Every structure is written in structure tokens, then in C-alpha cells.
Amino acid sequence: MDFLIFQVPMLTLQAVLDGLLLGILFALIAYGMALQWGVMNIINIAQGDLVILGGYIAYFMYLYGIHPAWGVIVSPIIMYFVGVIIYKLVINKVVDRDLFISILATFGISILFMQLMNFAFGADVVLANSGYGTTMLFDNSVTLPNSKIFSAFISIVFAIGLVIYMKKSKLGRAIRATAQNARAAKILGVDTEKVYAATFGINAALCGVAGALISITFTIHPYMGLPYTIRSFMIVIVAGLGNLPGVAMSGMGLGVFEEFADYILGTEFRIGSVFLLLVLILVYRRFKLSKKREYLK
């Protein structure tokens, strides 16, 4: 029974594909986190809750007879404004402060969101059906749900769109400038306050897209946000800050790693193995840092 994955070659392919599709979706959430972490130096614990809220938007569209895939468009628009409002109410007060304070503040937002969603939508686990069917490869031995393929495709579209936007647009340049040196950007006439609000809004919008995709591929529930926060945190840590292609790679890598851990170590070690990997990477980073001599100039 052990190492079934090596006895059945098709399982290996299945695991790799499942992992990649899952990883791309996670990378999208991590993308938003990396962006606002890099620009505002804020670790957003409420990231996962924004994802779930985005999921509920798609779910409600589904309930009212609109195909949930439209959520991919509607959800980020609504979530952008939710993000800006959160920024204006809370984040702008902690943005220049210690990292610890921002963690506490976003942790508070996370709890608030969970309870509000529970209050508004109920504690039932829900999902939206896309009715997309399945793609079968190799005589039905490898199956890929079309909803997962759709999710991965949409994630890639949004990720590429974001990269282009950051490179070409005025706001994108302003965001990058602020990320490099907020003070210098301010002196040169960039309205950093506006940049911060937009960054937080863009992050929330990305969460909205991911949430809509999760509602059609997995399930949503008011208290299910935290795993998404942790996963994206991990992806960003592994990739390193400000390394957007790295986020995509580490997202997919983690997805595949998780699938293989599931087959080889067992499902119960799936999440645990990801944490172990995180620890190993951090230790390795620390080791590499300690090799580098630093001195005050």
C-alpha cells in the first residue's frame, strides 16, 4: 500500500497536475500578500477572510441564478472597495508602525470578518456549482475537473495582467516607487496615501478573484480563511519579498510538494510537511545569512 504512487505511474502524473492547479490558485492569493507586504510592510492576517468573503459574493450570485464564474469579475470589483474601506478605517493608522502592530490589527480584522460572515451568511458549508464537467486523459486514468483548470487559467490571466499593470500604468509605477522608498517617492510627488489605499484594494480584489474560484472548486465557510492566510504567507516566505515570479514558482512547487507528501507520508502529514519545509527553508536562509559578513558602513 505504501508508495502506491510509484506503482501506478498515472498517479504520479495526476499528483503533479493536481498540485500545479492547486498551487497556481494559492499563488494568486500569495501574490496579493506579497504586493502589500512589499509596499506597505504589512502582514495581512485577514488575507484568507478576504478570500472567503470574495467566495461568498460568487456564491450569492450563484444562488440568484447567475453563473458563479461571473464572480471572477464582480467579486474583485466589490472587494477592491472593501479593501479601500478597510485601509481607510484601520490600516492607514498602522501602516508606518511596527510590524507587530499591523499583525495585531489585521488579526482583529480577521476575527471581525469571521464573526460578521458567520452572522450574515450562517455557519453552513456552501459551494457554487459551475457545471463545467471533467477532462479525462489517458483512458480515464487521469481526471482533471474543468473547474480547476478554469481556476488556474483565470489566476494566470490576473497574475499576468497585474504584472503588466504594475509595469506600464502610472499607478503601477507609483506603487513600485513607494515600495522601493516611500519617503523618496513622497518627496518626488507621489501621493503615498493613495498608493497604499490602492495597493490594499488591489490585494483585496485579488483575494476576491481567488475566493470566487474557490467557491466553484472547493467549499467555503466563514471560518475557513486561516489556512489560506497561512498558505500564502508560506509561499511569500519561500519566494522572498518582492519576487513576483518567485511567488508563482513557489506556489506551484508547494502545491506539487503537498500532493506528493499526501501520497508518500499520508494525508495527515500533508499540511505538517509544508510546515516542515518552511522551517527547513528558514533555517537554510538563516544559515546562508550567517555566512555573509555584515558590518556597519
Place this chain on the structure above:
Amino acid sequence: MKIKNIIITFVSAIAILFSTSVVSIAKVVGDKIILGAAISLTGKYSSNGVHTQNGYNMAVDRINEMGGVKVGGKTYKFDIIYYDDESNPKRAAQLAERLISQDGVEFMLGPYSSGLTKAIAPVTEKYGVPMVEANGASRSLFTKGYKYLFAVLAPANLYLDVAIRTAVELNGGKGVRIAQAFEQDAFSQDVRLGILDAAKETGSKIIIDDKLPKELNDMAATLAKVKATKPDVLVVSGHTKGALTAIRQIAEMKVDVPMLAMTHCDAAKLSKQHGKNSQYALCASQWHKTLTYKDDFFKDGMTYAADFEKLFGYDPPYQSAESSAALLVFKDAFERANTFDQKKVRDALAATNMQTFYGNIKFAEGGQNVDKPMVLFQVMCDDAGKCENKVVAPLKWASAELIHPIPKWSER
């Protein structure tokens, strides 16, 4: 600053006054028997918490309307003090403590879920407060030697036992190959132990034994293994999330398995959320409205369901039915004990042997109900895509014949 202090003193004085006046509410005031319950009205169990509360309330109203409880020649009415435990075991234990030592409650009704019942049981045990609970099925509740805990429901390890035995029977008495995936929580792991026992007794083999982490909502790896190993039975238990995820991904990955057995199908509203994809799933249930048990208060399951729907606007899940049954048990025990002495009521509870619309109730030494088998229903859909849960086992109550093996996805 001074004014603030004065306000604080004033408020706390009122609070103290209020709390002392609460103490004077004891178990029986005038013609009222006051029961206490910590219920999850907010937090992750809030929907099932509300089902539980609705069940309790409906039974209280019904018993009071039909003459109340007769003890020592006097008629009493039930009343319940509720507190919201926020789906949090620590909070539940605190509230139990508060109900007993501050509010003076001498009889308790259980909370929702095994975890919260586990948190409360040591408290009620310490004070010798009899508790009839309807929503904690974990086997570990009944092996601790609690004397004051009584559960109207069958323990968790029996949930899917029937499914394995049915599969073996259909296999001509020969053992079957089982694939199972269980969430890592007290309840689901108890269900798993029950399967292990059943497998051992029937000579069945467990070929996949996955433990699902609580935060996981992707079972693709488990299902890919199932596809590769082709077991006879697939068993999944992971609360509503597990049931919904399993059905979604089994349909998406076109996993063909002759029998699929699960828990929490009705709580997950499987047939509503998944429609035809949930067809043929076998679900363990404590109760189903078509069962033919009877009592004087609710008549039978169908009448109960109709009355419940009139009151609350939805079909009662088994969580509500078993909660209602808990009050019938209390009434019966009070009348037989003919006193409010906690110890005598406890003994009367232990000697319970009755039938309710929900099932027969008779407690074993550990407090679990041993006289009510679990039922299995199967989700069956018509051509128009309308799905219904039909009881298929045990045969005595079956309203439809089990469809076995499940047709392949390519033939559906």
C-alpha cells in the same frame, strides 16, 4: 475621571444586585422546572446549535401544552435557561459552571457536538447534576464512567457499522475491501474505530486509511488512490465539509465505487447543494421522519416533521428530533422518580426504558442509548433531478430498496 469611576461603581453595583437576584432562581420555582443549557448560537456550530435549540423549544412547548410534568401530585411546566457557548468548549464549561452554581440549575440539557459535551460533562458530574444530552455521540463520552450523563443517541462508533455489514452481506458474506477517509476530530475518529471493529468481525480489509486534516477541503489525492485501488466500499466522515467535498470531487473525478457511505449528509443538505451528483450516497442518520416509532406527544416521525416545519419553516434534521426526545426522557424520569431529588432523578433516568417518536431509549451503564439502531438512507433522484433521502437499512424500516452497486459514471 471621577464621573467615570462613579459610573463604573454604579454599573457594577447593579450587576451584583442582578446576579444575586438570579441566584434565587432555583431548579423548581413555583410550577416551573428550570433546565439549563449551553447552546452554540454563534460560532462554527451555530446552525446545528439552532437546530438543537429548536428541538428543545418545540418539546418544551408541546409537553407544557399537554399537561406538563406531574410530580408529587402537582403539575409543573418546563422552562429552559439558554446561554450561548460560542461553539467554544472552554466557554461551554464556564457556562455550565455558571448555570449550576449561580443560576442554581439542577438539571441540564446537553450542548451541540461531542467536543462541547466533553467539556461540560466533568462539570455536571462534579456537581451531581443529571444531564440528558442529544448531540454528543463520541464513544469517549461513555467510557469515562460518568454517572450523570445520559445520551439519547447511538454512539459514534455505530454510525457506519451498518454500511459495512450490509456491504459484506451483499458480497455473499465474504469480507470486502474498504477505503476510508476520516477527519481528525473526536467524532470522526470514533466513526473510524467503529469501521475498524466491523471490518475485523467481518474479515474485511482496509486498503486506504486516510486521515483528513481539519483545514483540508481538497480530497483529490485520496480519491485518486481510490480510483487506482478500486475498493468495494468508500467511507467518508468529516462533518458537512467532508460530505460536500467528497461528493463534489467524486463527481468531478468520476470515481466509480460500488458503495459510498458517509455521515452528515442531511446537515450538509447534500441533495440540495449537489443535486444528482449526490445520488446513491449512503448516509448514516440517527433518525429519519419515515421511521414508525410512536409516542403520545409527537405521535410519529411524519407528524413531528410536519409540526416542526409549521413552527420553524424547514424539515427537521435529526439533530432537532433527538433534542426533542431529550425532554421526553426528562419528563418520563421526573414522573417516575416523583421527586426533584437529583440522585433519585438520576436513578430514574438510568432505569429509562421507553419509546419516543425518535426511537427506543434505554441507557447502558456508560449512559449511551443502546436500544436505537442507526439508520442508513440513500439519496435517490428522479429523472427531473429531484432528490430525496430514502431509508434503506435496517430492512425493518426500509422505504426503498438499496441500489447496489452504484452505476458507473459512464453509464449515468
